[in-house]
Amino acid sequence: MIFRIKPIVWLLCFPMLASCSSGSGLETSALQGLTTTLADVFRGNKDRQAANANFNPATSITRAQVASLPARTWVAHLDERNAWASLTLLGNNRGVRTYLTEDSISVSLRQGVLVATRGLGNDVHVANPNPTLAALSSQGTRGRYTREMTFLDPTSQKISTLFSCTMTPIGPTAVTIAQTRQATRQYSEDCQSDTRKITNLFWTSTSGAMTRTRQWVSPTVGYLDTYLVKP
């Protein structure tokens, strides 16, 4: 489905008019072909076996492939469907970066924390990442905080869900992504709404940058895992 991205990228760099952003020039991706696309699983036959079930973010991508990636890239995994996809940087709006899969699902993250998804069906409309980021930067000493997530119901009305959360440091953990092992600190964010209990996990590097996450998206989509392949 690369043809979906190509014209966009081409237009991003439309001569003289728009300055080329950092997200441009992504026609060739080393991750092409490895991804099954999340949308296929969601839009298509749900009984179909996910094709890339055996993909492993630790070993399936080589350092050489990473080096050839032109921009910041994550790989993502949808737990419930066991489907993998690459997330290619498309835009940056005041620190919220939007990434696109090859089949036009987008995920928007602020420093790795989920802000929005599009194209999954029951998407995250907008979620406020700031309380989570603040709790991470205080290494979980901040106590209880509230996080708001909004969704759209099938009649396009906004549903707001308030989660009461705590951030707990789990401790140092080694994370291997693309054959590169790095030291991280792992955190567990435990959140409770009126009707639901979720646990998000974050791994941050020694410099504080997010390298891996596991975050809840919505009741029908479940959890999304993200691995930062190229910073």
Place this chain on the structure above:
Amino acid sequence: MDVFLPSTMVVSHNTSNKKIHRKNKRWNKMKRGSAVGYVSRHSFLVIFFGVCVLGPSRAEQPDIITLNFQGVPGLIDMPSAQSLPDGELGVSVSHFSGITRNTLTFQITDRLSGSFRYSGTQDWPNSGFDTYYDRSFDLRYRVLDEGRILPDVTVGLQDFAGTGLNSAEYIVATKTIVPKLRFTTGVGWGRLATYGEFSSVFGSDDRSTDFEPTGGTINEGRWFRGPMAFFGGAEWDVAENITLQAEYSSDDYVEESSRDIVDRAAPFNFGIQYRPRDGLALGAYYMYGSEIGAQVSFIFNPKNSAYGTETAPLPVRVTERDLQASQSWGAAPELSTAQKDQLALSTVQLFKEQGLEMESLKIDGAIATVWFRNPTYDIEAQAIGRAARSLTYSMPEQVRRFVLVPTRLGVPLSKITIDRGDLARAEFDINGAARLKQQVKIEDAADTPLGGERVDDLYPRFNYSIGPYVSTLLFGLENPVQADVGVRVAGRYDVAPGLSFNGSIRKRLIGNLSEGVDVSESELEPVRTERPRYDREGDPALERLTVDYHFRPGTNLYGRVSTGYLERMYAGVSTEMLWKPVDSRLALGAELNYARKRDYDQDLQLLDFDAYTGFLSAYYDFNNGFQAQVDIGQYLAGDQGGTFTLAREFDNGWRVAAFATFTDVSYEEFGDGSFDKGITLTVPISTVTSKPSRETANLVIRPFQRDGGARLQVEDRLYPIVRDYHEPQLNDTWERVQR
């Protein structure tokens, strides 16, 4: 009456969130039982006197609502006081000993529901046919909500406007006494007071029991009159998806017993209902001491339709100037023609990627105006958002403001002004869409006719489609379903903005519409009742061949002129004018037509009959999900009167509407049905497939299409087209601007 099924329609449903049992809204009230006592002359029934039993709170137990043999909430053959959740639709088919009842029930509001029933009774000879088909309407209103002591109480009018076969009224109470056990008791009149009846306590024992010859008239003179009788029963939810039922019926099946259709040996009915999946229920019953019955019902809430799974939109492209705090737009150097051409080209491409069609682009300093069509998204706010974000990619940084002009049939429908900076700031704001709504200006577009850099290949343009069609005649006097299936070829030639040639031809492949029986006794000019002859002789048929012009005569005004072969039965000229300010919930329209009857074989020949028809129309959007329309004027047969339409509209595009036409034609002159009325059901294909689509499936249930109250069927009437991009409609689903 046609069922339009787009060729892409997938027959499936998504009821993932659907629950046949609802969490009751009044859940926080504790439930205490109060059984209502009653005495019947034949005291067969277990009698519950006012014993208060401590019941469970509503929160612990969702209500299970079963539909009865009449297709309304109830036990087996008797009604209960429960209501379906607001907006829910129930379809049921019930059968026992030669009687089949098909019912569509709609919970119009939280308390009010309406039902349409089409029942067939075998071996009941009626006007030359072995089966007696009867159409009836019910209304129910829940007057009291279940609480600690009090039960749900509902007042119902059954078959309040039909021939009177099923005519009955009732007041019924339902209470959950202990968890999973509900008792229902009520008092009935009419048909529900034919067994165990006693003299009316109101002293009005005379009730006419004659069938109305034509049906359709409101029988208010009979309501709650005549003898009364008690009925009641109990339901026990033995498992989450299984309910056992027992009832005492006050319906003696007088007419059916006398014709040996029903052997009514006892007043008791017993049943079991099994719900294999959400919404679907199957029931088996032992009825009246001798008969076996069965029921299938399906309950669906339009609000719980599928989530849209469109592809992700483009995010906003943020430029340096978007990030600057300064309110000033900065310099906007004039662009060369070549540059503008390039910009138009790239915008066309981007819009295409997003499922939109750019018609024209004009760049004036820091302001870019774009005329575009939306052939893809049924939620218009989504098209607005996608168009605006696309422009952040194609427009140079100096362009600070986007003016979006959605067009349909070449007519600009509104002018939506969005500042680029506001768009960027709203994108990931938790209240971004609401904030953007306040910043966006929505104005009339009469002063912005298509201009600027036109896209070359849009005019002239030829489009055609080949697809199947289904034409139906439902719930007829002698046949419940008649239908033709065939192929339709349709073409559209856009000459210039607003001006088009349209045509369609269809050829039947299979069907039985041609077997329709002519209605010969019409006392009016046969303006519609010759349909069977048109069905018989018109194959293939030229359905439409018109020249149409849609235009903007001025601010808040929209115009249409259609001329040619307008529909299968009429050719002529149709003109229309609509007044509709962009922010108004009210619209006013005027329509004037000259119609000449077409030959039955639907070639180019015309018959002698002609007519002038004209209407003044008012449309009002109540902004609470209801929309009303009143048309006053002269109809095809020369009769004068008005058509009243009330619609419940859901934000995802589902629409359930009822209409009725009253003219100076008397009920006798009109014939069967007494007056023109019906129900229309509109289902957006997107809510079924979850893919964005502007297609809808429309079902019109019109029990009696006669010659009174008949209107021309003209395509592309203005109001539905114009309102889509106006404020009330856009507001309802504005959040989708972010999708």
